[in-house]
């Protein structure tokens with residue numbers, strides 16, 4: 124069995140009070156996936172944390188230092204040490220998953236969120252550091268990629284990602300954030316039908332980072348326009364198109380604010396089911 128690697132450590136999870144469940148999400152999601160570990164379809168692997176130097180590839184040095192010295196508020200608008208401690212590991216999971224996907228040329232997973240609103244020099248919307256861009260810049264600086272794609276299917280705009288791309292003039296990053304284009308139930312079919320050209324835009328990329336957001340759900344208080352079934356179709360389409368294009372993908376989580384957290388877990392579990400159906404196989 125070709126197991127899907129999931130990069131997780133308890134160190135990715137922080138204790139902090141917030142409307143957003145994202146700080147506690149990695150451990151809750153991974154424990155909900157334990158059935159896939161037992162069935163030998165996934166394997167949980169320890170991520171390597173990113174270094175301060177790697178974080179500074181994507182962020183202003185003074186901002187990074189201010190976050191770790193707790194002088195600047197993090198994305199949860201507080202100064203909690205536990206959030207600062209988790210940050211090298213959440214971005215580290217994304218980078219580790221990206222390295223693994225490049226190696227196996229298929230897929231790997233970072234079960235964490237809280238990246239795409241973080242700009243070059245500021246935290247925003249529960250996001251402190253932009254693990255997507257830290258990953259992109261680290262791989263580029265190591266010469267492991269020439270072009271990278273980011274498919275961001277969170278409900279909200281990837282404004283932080285866009286800011287870093289523009290600030291650093293990164294013409295080798297192909298970024299598509301659905302939040303700029305789709306937000307109403309009547310857009311659902313258009314959105315699903317667009318996935319083939321969105322992934323087609325990534326055809327020259329060595330790797331795609333896919334943010335499988337849970338907040339586009341129609342019942343999400345900060346969402347939403349897609350049903351649970353349509354979100355599952357979204358994930359199936361992303362994996363099937365990228366796989367047909369032979370582009371490896373590292374995916375992570377985002378958003379998901381429904382009161383009943385089991386509904387959020389169900390959406391993330393469906394992404395994993397779509398991933399397993401496409402990529403976990405007997406060789």
Ligand SMILES: [Zn+2]
Nearest residue numbers: 277279338378
């Ligand atoms: Zn969101």
